[in-house]
Amino acid sequence: MFVDTSRFPFGINIDYESDEEVEGLQAMEAKAREFIDRDPYTQPIAELILAFGIESILALFLVRFVAPRKLEDSERWVVVGNCPSMHFETDDAPTPAIALRLYCAIAQDWADNILAGDDLDDSYPIAAAETEENARDLLSRIEFVREELIPLAEPRILDS
Template sequence: MPLQAAPDVSGFQLAPDLTGDDAEDSALLAEMARDAEAYIASHHWAPPIAQLFLGYGLGGVLALFLAHFSRPLPGGRDEWLWVAVGDLPPAYFVTDAAPTPGEALGVYCELMEDWADRVMAEEDLSEAFPVEVAPTREHAELLLGRVDFIRKKLIPLA
C-alpha cells in the first residue's frame, strides 16, 4: 500500500516557531503545540514527530495541528495526522478525508458529536472515538455546545 500523499502545508506555520500579531495568542498557541506533541507521544504506537504545523488556532480555545511523523504509523501508510487540542477533548485523525483545516475541524466535530450522541442515548461507546472524560450527560452537553461553537464560528474562518 503506497504512502499517503503529503498535505499542502504551504500556508501553515511550523511549530513551535509560532508568531503572529498578538504575542499572548502566539504564546498560547506555542503551549498548545506542546500539548499536541505530548498528547500524541502518550500513545504507544506513535513514532516521533518530525514536524508539527499549525493549521488553525485560536489561542487557549482550539488549535489544529498537522503532525508529520519521522516514519509511517503502524500499518505503514500514514505519515501525517491532524491533532486537535484546546479547551476541549484532544483528538487525532487521518488526513485522507480532511485535506484542509476547515474539513479537519468538521471531522473533529463529527467524532465528538458521535461520542456525545452515544452518551446521551446511553449507547455503547466501544465504537466511538475515545474521549478522555467520564461519559456523563453533563459532559456530552458541554461537548455538544463546543461543537456547535466550532461549526458556527470557527469552521467558516478556517
C-alpha cells in the same frame, strides 16, 4: 497523498495582538506534542505544523512522523484546546476546515451515544466521564467550533 500546507498560517503574515497570543499557541503546540507522544502506537514526531489556531480556544496541527510504518501513517491531524484532545487520520480531511468538521463529527458521535445510552465501543475514546452533562457540554463546544471557527479556517481567495 500528503496534506498541502501551503495555505497554513504557520508564522506567515499572522497579525498577533500580543506576545501572549504567540506564547499561548506555543503552549498549545506543547500540549499537542504531549498528547501525541502519550499514544504508544505513533512514531516519533518529525514536524508539528500549525494549521489553524486561536490561542487558548482551539488549535489544529498537522503532525508528520519520522519513519512511518506505512506511507499512509506518515501524517495525522491533532486538535487541542478548550475541547477534548484528539488525533485522527488525514485521508478524508485534506484541509484544516474539513479536518475541523471531521473533529466535530467524531466528537458528536461520542456525545450522541452518551445521550442515547448506547455503548461507546465504536466511538473515539474521549477522556471525559461518560455523563449527560459532559455530552451536552461537548455538543455546545462543537456547535461553537462549527459556527465560529470553521468559517475562519475556510480557504480564502485573495484579491489580485
